[in-house]
Amino acid sequence: MIHLESIDRRNFYQVLELERPAGEPFVAPNSVSLAEAWLYRDENTVHPAAIYDDDTLVGFVMTHDRPEERIRDIWRILIPERFVNRGYGSGTLAILIRRLCADPDYDALVLSYVPGNAAAEHVYRKAGFQPTGEIDDGEVVMRYEESGQKHG
Structure with missing residues (x-):
């Protein structure tokens, strides 16, 4: 079963060793992502996590909360080849x-993806994300809107 776990002493080096697929220029290495998470540690808005299938480490994900906008960014997803x-x-x-x-x-x-990353675009659209029309730092921005209103 797929689940997310915090990154700690037990899995830190395993997460660092996860490599993006060969020839995949679109996702930063996990060492960069974890360094970025460390930079924002005092704000408690960046949340890296290890992706597991039962006990097997299968990937990495990092989110960034923007509470003033009521938005959670999916900053990185890395699934090894x-x-x-x-x-x-x-x-x-x-x-x-x-x-x-x-x-x-x-x-x-x-979330966003580099134009030309058809695999990422397909997965994101299939999950319900829609393009916003925005381009951020050269990447196509997509949004998943929670359908029910949760606030007044």
Whole structure:
């Protein structure tokens, strides 16, 4: 079963060793992501997590909360090549969507992808994300809107 776990002493080095698929220029290495999370540690808005299938580490995800906008960004998702096309990306998105729907403080998930990354675009559209028409730092922005209003 796919689930997310905090990154700690037990899995830190395993997460660092996760590599993006060969020839995949679109996702930053986990060392960069974890360093960025460390930079924002005092704000408690950046949340890196290890993606597991039962006891097997299969990926990495990092979110960034923007509470003033009621938005949670999916900043990074990395699934190593040996685990690609097994539903781990989609499963991770489903977990994040369920968490969004259960959280009264947030209304939307936002993510972006580099134009030309057709695999990412396909997975995101399949999960219910829609293009916003925005381009952020050269990336196409997509949004998943929580359908029910949770605030007044």
